[in-house]
Amino acid sequence: MTIRIVEVGPRDGLQNEKAIIPTDVKVAFVDALSRCGFAEIEVSSFVSPKWVPQLADATEVFARITRRPGTVYSALVPNAAGLARAAEAGVDKIAVFTAASETFTRRNINATIAESIERFREVIARATVPVRGYLSTAFHCPYEGPIAPDAVVRVAQRLLDVGCLEVSIGDTIGKATPDEVEDVCSALAPVVPIDRLAMHFHDTFGRAVANAERAAAVGVTTFDSSAGGIGGCPYAPGASGNVSTQALIERFGAATGLDRAAVDRAAAIVQPWLGGA
Ligand code: HMG
Ligand code: MG
Secondary structure: OOOOOOOOOHHHHOOOOOOOOOOHHHHHHHHHHOOOOOOOOEEEEOOOOOOOOOOOOOHHHHOOOOOOOOOOOEOOOOOOOHHHHHHHHHHEEEEEEEEEOOHHHHHOOOOOOOHHHHHHHHHHHHHHEEEEEEEEOOOOOOOOOEOOOHHHHHHHHHHHHHHOOOOEEEOOOOOOOHHHHHHHHHHOOOOOHHHEEEEEEEEOOOHHHHHHHHHHOOOOOEEEEEEHHHOOOOOOOOOOOOOOHHHHHHHHHHOOOHHHHHHHHHHHHHHHHHOOO
């Protein structure tokens, strides 16, 4: 079995940091991640700089990284303006993002779920690169509480309908349990082919590795993680870091094809810059 890990540290890991991290550091972080063996690295976001000031330098980061042939360098895109910026930067793959909860979607992208899907239809029609669709608050919402698997299935279906090639299911605030993960995976099975499904766990309650283990047991092979377990969403109170890439390497070993020492070296580049006010 091969486990495909999408490294999201430069985006999810850094987006919640209050003090602006120098672009040089971000470029060095991505370049170090390029030496680890990842098939895909999520480099930044082409969102409104008013909403996520930390990632306002996405264009510059893309211009200055050294791209390793064979690695996909992706970024978040919320709307047509973001797509234009991403295309200009030569992004290899984009990710649109919505959620299973109306309140979170309003707080995160200032839209209803239905409006977000219509925005994505327009973005995907114009996109010339593959598109991932994130589906946040798939288990618990910081505003609405537990989320029914049916709601997740409905949004996943709409993401596929508008042309997403991959759907990443987010435990945004890290509250899911392995049983809940299995329930959602089972509910999604008739709708999302397993090779087009990714799981995106945050580790707030220390269950992210167990959750990944359970998802792998039901056939999921793609997982998002961040070097050093850094991260969190600024619009999800209580969200902590992503599951750490090193923890997934420890759990899944050689199946990940990643160099653990190289991931440690990459994490060490950015660690001193985290937590500044
Ligand atoms: P809005 O305020 O409704 O939109 O925001 P707007 O069109 O009125 O734009 C506001 C201003 O931003 C305008 O500037 C626009 O030009 C500008 P002004 O006229 O005031 O000077 N603007 C942009 N600038 C650059 N690039 C753009 C762009 N769009 C607008 N793309 C919007 C709507 C979607 C833009 C906003 O809500 C937004 O950017 N949200 C992003 C929030 C975000 O990045 N959250 C974190 C990522 S999601 C996450 O972390 C979860 C995930 O990890 C999975 C999981 O864990 O569950 C993926
Ligand atoms: Mg996340």
